[in-house]
Amino acid sequence: MAANMNVSAAVNATLVNVDVLIIGAGAAGLTAAYDLKRSSDNSFRILEASSVIGGRLKKMPTGFADFPIDIGGEWIHDEPTVLENITGVEVEVETIPYVDSYVEWEDGEWYSYGYYTEDYKFVNYTWFDLFNDYMAPDVLDHVDFDCQVEFIDWSTIPVEVSCSDGLRYFTANHVIVTVPMSVLQSDDIYFEPALPVETQVAIDKYDFMSGMKVFMKYGERFYREAFEFASDYPYDEDWINGSSRYFYSATFGQDTDLNILGSFSVGDTYEPFVNLTNEQIFASINTQLDSVYEGQASEYFVEGYVQDWNDQPYIRGSYTHLDETPDEWDAIEELRLPLEDRIFFAGEAIPPYTYQFGNVHGAAYSGRAAAEKIMDLLGQADADLDASISRTKSGEALEHSEKTHGSPSLSSSSRRTFVSHPVVSFCLTMFASYLV
Numbered sequence: 001m002a003a004n005m006n007v008s009a010a011v012n013a014t015l016v017n018v019d020v021l022i023i024g025a026g027a028a029g030l031t032a033a034y035d036l037k038r039s040s041d042n043s044f045r046i047l048e049a050s051s052v053i054g055g056r057l058k059k060m061p062t063g064f065a066d067f068p069i070d071i072g073g074e075w076i077h078d079e080p081t082v083l084e085n086i087t088g089v090e091v092e093v094e095t096i097p098y099v100d101s102y103v104e105w106e107d108g109e110w111y112s113y114g115y116y117t118e119d120y121k122f123v124n125y126t127w128f129d130l131f132n133d134y135m136a137p138d139v140l141d142h143v144d145f146d147c148q149v150e151f152i153d154w155s156t157i158p159v160e161v162s163c164s165d166g167l168r169y170f171t172a173n174h175v176i177v178t179v180p181m182s183v184l185q186s187d188d189i190y191f192e193p194a195l196p197v198e199t200q201v202a203i204d205k206y207d208f209m210s211g212m213k214v215f216m217k218y219g220e221r222f223y224r225e226a227f228e229f230a231s232d233y234p235y236d237e238d239w240i241n242g243s244s245r246y247f248y249s250a251t252f253g254q255d256t257d258l259n260i261l262g263s264f265s266v267g268d269t270y271e272p273f274v275n276l277t278n279e280q281i282f283a284s285i286n287t288q289l290d291s292v293y294e295g296q297a298s299e300y301f302v303e304g305y306v307q308d309w310n311d312q313p314y315i316r317g318s319y320t321h322l323d324e325t326p327d328e329w330d331a332i333e334e335l336r337l338p339l340e341d342r343i344f345f346a347g348e349a350i351p352p353y354t355y356q357f358g359n360v361h362g363a364a365y366s367g368r369a370a371a372e373k374i375m376d377l378l379g380q381a382d383a384d385l386d387a388s389i390s391r392t393k394s395g396e397a398l399e400h401s402e403k404t405h406g407s408p409s410l411s412s413s414s415r416r417t418f419v420s421h422p423v424v425s426f427c428l429t430m431f432a433s434y435l436v
């Protein structure tokens, strides 16, 4: 055993041996666990650094609104059938189509962006609820909470893993790593031996963008359904570098009399909020809105709620962004490759199909793809799982990579254009820009 795995030296230390370890209990980790549970007899544990499941799926605490609000992943960037594809069972929840035409305030006028998306939103339900209601019950007793993995020794079989409390040690033949890219880019997890150069280069290609959601409650509805401010963008290429501050009516489709305006500041548009108190953030947003709505934001403001994703110690931002160049996109393919069939990477940054990048369902399917490869290795693959990985939205699918690390890349012709935006993931239709 490696020095860090000196279990006998630690008083009250535990050593657990399983077939599969899953690191992270977000959408990817929960789906991997759920599939292992449903389709195999393999033993597994989920090691989660925080004290809750969900990761970037989180619900607003009760008291602010009379309907549930996702303060992390919120839109369904696919057909609603994706919910049943993820859970593998009939899902009885209501969803509503969300067609957004991206209106922007520029030089005193409203302009259409010229882009349309076709998404869905939950009605009286959330992404967090889906994983909590349909998947967590099957896997919760396999989760080790408050277990921040700090060491992975994959030089041996089984792989050895330890948590930062120095009390919990694990061994497994296969490890699925689903932590956010921000964590992989830091020194939080020490790999022994170090990750291969190709893997590290791929990890470093990603931008993990800042992100904050702010919900503002008003006594009157004075704002339009969804909009942005051209002035929020430090660069002309805001969509190319992934930055955006998007305002939207959070009550869309909900049975409520409340007026709640959501906003999501990602990338550069997060910066103006750094070091501000919540009250200063509310004032800043109201000042911005007042400039268009003639003082009504300040006049009708009741209260606000801030979810700063940069502040979350095991997340540290919103989601990943890659420039749209073949060289950058290679990172996804590289990270799909298992290391010696021992270490498997999964998560929103590594979806099985590139157009699912940065999404909840892409993260879930990446966990499924990793679990499936492992079940293959252990002789327990379930063909149905593979078939359920969604192809509902049009777009070229990248084949699942069954290659091991270092195999040739898929051709760049199989890639699909991706525009990073809170509610833009696919299916963009461009029209001429016009005043609205």
Ligand SMILES: Cc1cc2nc3c(=O)[nH]c(=O)nc-3n(C[C@H](O)[C@H](O)[C@H](O)COP(=O)(O)OP(=O)(O)OC[C@H]3O[C@@H](n4cnc5c(N)ncnc54)[C@H](O)[C@@H]3O)c2cc1C
Pocket (backbone or CB within 6 Å): 023, 024, 025, 026, 027, 028, 029, 047, 048, 049, 050, 053, 054, 055, 056, 057, 071, 072, 073, 074, 075, 076, 077, 147, 148, 149, 150, 178, 179, 180, 183, 188, 189, 211, 212, 213, 264, 309, 314, 315, 317, 318, 319, 346, 347, 348, 349, 358, 359, 360, 361, 363, 422, 423
């Ligand atoms: C504000 C915001 C808005 C979004 N909007 C949408 C949307 O509208 N639609 C959509 O589809 N997607 C959206 N997304 C993206 C979506 O939420 C994510 O892609 C998805 O939830 C990521 O899941 P994951 O499992 O890959 O990672 P995570 O959810 O980040 O899970 C990783 C887990 O690993 C844990 N962890 C970290 N370090 C360690 C460690 N050392 N040891 C053990 N555990 C560790 C973390 O605590 C976390 O629980 C949004 C994200 C954000 C933040």
